[in-house]
Amino acid sequence: MPLQQLAKQIEHAFAPIRQVLKPILSSPTVLGVWTLFVVASVGTLWWDLRNRNQALPSMMKAVWTFVVLYSGPFGLAIYWYSGRTQIPHDSVGRRGLRSTAHCYSGCGAGEIVGITLAQGILALSIGWVAAVTFGFAYLFGYALTIGPLMQDGVGFTEATWDALLSETPSITIMEIFAIGTDLLLASQAHMGQILFWMALVFSLSIGFLVAWPVNVALVKYGVKEGMSDPSEMGGDDSSSSQAQAAD
Structure with missing residues (x-):
């Protein structure tokens, strides 16, 4: 009962914002424009990765592709600021951005996957939608850390423990805000409605924003190492690009 009351209080507090956002996120025009932005952003990312940033590890190329697919020009701006070999210098803020992107x-x-399955296909209640989505988010998030660690020779138990310590705070904060935002805006929407998908997209970017300061703190205090400095990988690509420009 207290949880239901808290949910109602939160819903009431954010009602004015929801009234503004729902018509925008339900608009076919907004969907069309956003799709064009995402396509252009992904195309720009892939062009840059192929022509100027081939030195980046394959995993980070995949990470940035997902980030831009989820968040369009916002994701591209994060890559441009923190993920390219051409960044002028690295910083805790940039390392936090790369860790958040990962x-x-x-x-x-x-x-x-969780929201599409639980809400879109199975039409579960809000509580079950949140639980299932949290479960999938944790599963996918931990897997993306455990897998690479095991490929580097770390045992499963050690890799799992490392993932739990380093990723749990970030995943938890990210998904509380992301899933909460999505359910606040579109808990009654179904897969055939634009609001279902646009609220999901919007909620993902909200999750990124609130998780970034958490990752900055984790990196700063040594809980997470942060992803490698891309500016240390760019010598060959930069020289190649300059040579091609001169030709």
């Missing part, structure tokens, strides 16, 4: 790529996929 977490986001897995958790975002889990959220999409």
Whole structure:
């Protein structure tokens, strides 16, 4: 009962914002424009990865692809600021962005699968939608950390423990806000409605924003190492690009 009352209080508090956002996120025009932005952003990312940033690890290329697919030009701006070999210098803020992007790529996929399955296909109650979506987000998020660690020779138990310690705070904060935002805006929507998908997209980016300061703190205090500095990988690509420009 207290949880239901809290949910109603939160819903009431955010009612004015919801009234503004729901018509926007239900608009076919907004969907069409957003789709064009995403296509253009992904195309720009892939062009840049192929022509100027081939030195980036394959995993990070996949991570940035997911980030831009989820968040369009917002995701592209994050890549441009923190993920390219051409960044002027690295910083805790940039490392936090890359760590958030890594977490986001897995958790975002889990959220999409969870909400589509629980709400869109099975039409479960709000509580079950939240529980199932959290479960998939944790599963995908941990897998994206455990898998690479095991490929590097770390045992399963150690890799799992490391993932639990380093990723749980980020995933938890990200998904509380992302899933909460989605359910606040579109808990009654079904898969055939534009609101279902646009609220999901919007909620993903909200999750990224609130998880970034958490990852900055985790990196700063050594809980997470953060992803490698891309500016240390760019010598060959930069020289190649300059040579091609001179030709």
